[in-house]
Amino acid sequence: MAMSGGKLPRQRMWEAIRTLAKSNVALTTYNVSRRSGLDDEAVRDYLRALGKAGIVRQLQAMARDALWELVSDEGAEAPRVNKRGERQPPEAVECIWRALRILGELNATEASAQAAAGGATISEHGARIYLQGLALAGYVSRSGGTPGVPAIYRLLPGRYSGPLHPIYQRCTYEQVYDPNLDKVVWVKGQQPDPAELSGLRIEVERLRKLLDEWLWANEWTDAQAAPGGLVERTQAEIPE
The missing domain is CATH 1.10.10.10 (Winged helix-like DNA-binding domain superfamily/Winged helix DNA-binding domain)
Known part of the structure; x- marks a missing residue:
């Protein structure tokens, strides 16, 4: 990667x-x-x-x-095209991450349906694994999950780190990588390992990156505005 x-x-x-x-x-x-x-x-x-x-x-x-x-500036996100110039659908977990940001909470069935609505495919089991990874890393809370009652995964306040979906990596070990922060935010077996500490690390990294952008303010010309909605993103971090 x-x-x-x-x-x-x-x-x-x-x-x-x-x-x-x-x-x-x-x-x-x-x-x-x-x-x-x-x-x-x-x-x-x-x-x-x-x-x-x-x-x-x-x-x-x-x-x-x-x-x-x-010819066509399609915005901040890189266009997904293959070598033939054909449009490629988003990844299923990307659709789930976006839906969490919009809806606030999902169960595995709803997450799978949201991915399908976005043109991607993921099983209910696969969606549940991804949501559980987000819970372990401190992005979402989990409630329910008893027989007959599906588990609900709720995005925690302040834990949305950016538009790129955190990646739950399951190879020789389990970890969650957040491309918005360019950082592994959770590793299985790390000590201490409460989800709350993982969530706090996410918030600290996000605020540190925001501060770094402001520290580059002297590089802007008089004709330039704060890049990337910086003012709006900063205001969103200030409690009312």
Whole structure:
């Protein structure tokens, strides 16, 4: 899993594409590669896929490089397209994470249905495993779960760390990785291991990243506003 700063490679490429498209710097494969920190071949593949999807257009071929134009800025999230330019559905757990943010609580059956509504597929059992992982990491609380009464998983106040879904990793050991924080927030068997401490770590990391953004304020030009809804996100952290 290649991640840096909590962002997947295509997300970093997309942000570089959007930034270059709004600047006086040429939108080329080389410049996207340098700005995103990814190799030229990976950038070239993604630009070609975006081109087939009609999101960018190649203006000029230059040996192994090319000059591109952003035709359709689809917002902050990197477009999901395969090599043929076909749209790819979101991951099931991404749909569940988004539904938790909107609805506040879910049981496993509802989580599976929310994933299906988003164009993804996950069994009720798979949804339950993911929700249990979020509970272990301190993102949600769990209530119920007796025979005939499905367990309800409720998103805890202040535990929504961002739009990227926390990843419940089950390989040789269990852990939850949060790409919004670029941090493993829970590991099975860690001491101490109360969910409340995991939740507090999530809040601290989120606030630290918010503070880091403000510390870069002197890099903004007079014509620039606070990036990424920073003011609104900061106000949301201040209790009424």
